[in-house]
Structures are given as structure tokens and as C-alpha cells.
Amino acid sequence: MICISSIRCGCLSISDLTIKPGLVAITGPNGSGKTTLLEMIAGIQIPIEGSIRINNTEPRKTTVGWVGEFPDLNMTFTRVTDEIASPLRFSFQPCRAIEESVYELARTMGITQLLHRPVRSLSGGEKVLIALASALITKPEVLILDETDSHLDAFTLGTVDIIIRNVGVPHVLFATHRPDRVTSADHVIVIKQGEVLRKGTPDEIHLNSIQGSEHLSLLRTLRDPTLWRAVHASDS
Incomplete structure (x- = not known):
């Protein structure tokens, strides 16, 4: 487990977040804090406040x-x-x-x-x-891909997905703007303006987002590319 408690760093402010093992997609508008979160999990950045533990160990003492x-x-x-x-x-x-x-x-x-x-x-x-x-x-215990899929063709991206599914790394976290990648993950974390807006399986987030929410403008559906592009074209 990756356990995040009361962290603050840059634009990020997360009171409590537990990331289960598996393939985890982290998504949200540009500038929402995705890279900052990944850098703290990797030990590249240290939060101003709060703590991050990977299986009860500090990130910098974990192989990432x-x-x-x-x-x-x-x-x-x-x-x-x-x-x-x-x-x-x-x-x-x-x-x-x-x-x-x-x-x-x-x-x-x-x-x-x-x-x-x-x-x-x-x-x-x-x-x-x-x-x-x-x-x-x-x-490594944790593998992080920070928008690595941004410039990949479909064949190479498919190769990467097969590899990361089969190498046996307990935690694989990737930041992405691609809806097809999000829906292929085991778990999804949606970040906006430095806060966790949604978390769950792709189906859970899809179901919650279409049942009425104050954040409906951000999360109407993970499976509609047109709405997805509209969401990520703006930080509003």
C-alpha cells in the first residue's frame, strides 16, 4: 500500500489517500498536480507537510x-x-x-x-x-510513468502496456490524459486544483460521474472522448 497523509507541496493538498497495488491511472487537467504527486511518491520531492509511506517505508528508501x-x-x-x-x-x-x-x-x-x-x-x-x-x-517496488504515453503510437503503447502488466511490479502508477489508458487501469485517481476529486475503479468513477454531481462538468464520463477533450482543454 502507498499511504499518503496530510501532505502539502506546491499546489497539492491531500488529507488522506491510500493507493492499492495494481495499475493506477492518475489524471486531471494540466497544472492540477499530477507530476508533483508522482515526484513525492518517487522521493524526488519531499512534502512541506505530511507523510508518504510505501509499505511503511519512506519513498527514498524504496526502489522506484x-x-x-x-x-x-x-x-x-x-x-x-x-x-x-x-x-x-x-x-x-x-x-x-x-x-x-x-x-x-x-x-x-x-x-x-x-x-x-x-x-x-x-x-x-x-x-x-x-x-x-x-x-x-x-x-522496483513502484514503477512511475509520467505522461510517457503522450507521444507514443498505438503499437508502442500496446507493447508498453503488455510489459507493465507482466513484469510483476506491485505498484504501477501512470499520469495520462488519454481516456483509453484510464479505462484500462485497475484504479483511477482524478486530481483537480491540487485535490483528489475522485478515486476508484474506472467503472465506479464512470457510474458516479453520470449520477449527478457538483463536479459533473469535469467527470461526465471517462468513455466519451469529446467530453474528455473538453474537460482537459480548460482548468476551470
Whole structure:
């Protein structure tokens, strides 16, 4: 469990939030606080007030994998193999064990053909897959994808979804504006103006949003792309 209690940081103010294991979509208008929440869960930011615990442990003492919207901006090495292996090398793992781990993960993800390529030769979607492999190589307890799907084609996005469903990471959290991605999650957290507006399964949020609510303008339906676009085009 990820337990959030009385946190305040930037625009975020969340009194109480429990995130269950599984695939969790975090959505809401631009500037609502999605990235700030994910950065605090990852230990990148520390809340001004309150606490976050991942299975009763502080985020910075938990193994967290992170993939951002533009993952190539954070890539350090010129070869794909070295980029994937970098978290293990920085933790001084034995060379033979690192090689075996990289190959096994690449085989599982179906990207062995990329291992000996230069990073600069990869397409945008391939770079996302390499960043995902680098995030998974340490077998994290939490995997975070911060709007990583924003620039992916349908095929690559489908590949990413298959991978994150099958790698066995207890908590997978992703920020997204895409309705198809939200409805594919196990749980959904909707944020607006720094507060949690709704949480539940996609079906629960869909049902609640069409039964009458003061927030109906934001959550009429998760399954109507036209309304979805209208909602996220404005922060009002």
C-alpha cells in the first residue's frame, strides 16, 4: 500500500489517500498536480507537510523506477546495453550478473535486437522502451510513468502496456490524459486544483460521474472522448 497523509507541496493538498497495488491511472487537467504527486511518491520531492509511506517505508528508501514524458533527455550512455545496465552499475553489481540481468530483461521485453544499437539511432518509441527497461532492471517496488504515453503510437503503447502488466511490479502508477489508458487501469485517481476529486475503479468513477454531481462538468464520463477533450482543454 502507498499511504499518503496530510501532505502539502506546491499546489497539492491531500488529507488522506491510500493507493492499492495494481495499475493506477492518475489524471486531471494540466497544472492540477499530477507530476508533483508522482515526484513525492518517487522521493524526488519531499512534502512541506505530511507523510508518504510505501509499505511503511519512506519513498527514498524504496526502489522506484521512473520514466518521464521525454525519457531520452535523461539518458547518459551512448549504447543501449549500457543505458539499461546503468542502475546496476551505479550500485556496484558484479559485471557478469549485470550482463545476465540485462539480457534476461531484454528477452522478456522483446527488445534483444536493440541491445547493441547506439541510443542516438533509436526512434522515440524505442527510447521509451529502453528507458522502461532501465527503470525495471532493479526490480522496483513502484514503477512511475509520467505522461510517457503522450507521444507514443498505438503499437508502442500496446507493447508498453503488455510489459507493465507482466513484469510483476506491485505498484504501477501512470499520469495520462488519454481516456483509453484510464479505462484500462485497475484504479483511477482524478486530481483537480491540487485535490483528489475522485478515486476508484474506472467503472465506479464512470457510474458516479453520470449520477449527478457538483463536479459533473469535469467527470461526465471517462468513455466519451469529446467530453474528455473538453474537460482537459480548460482548468476551470
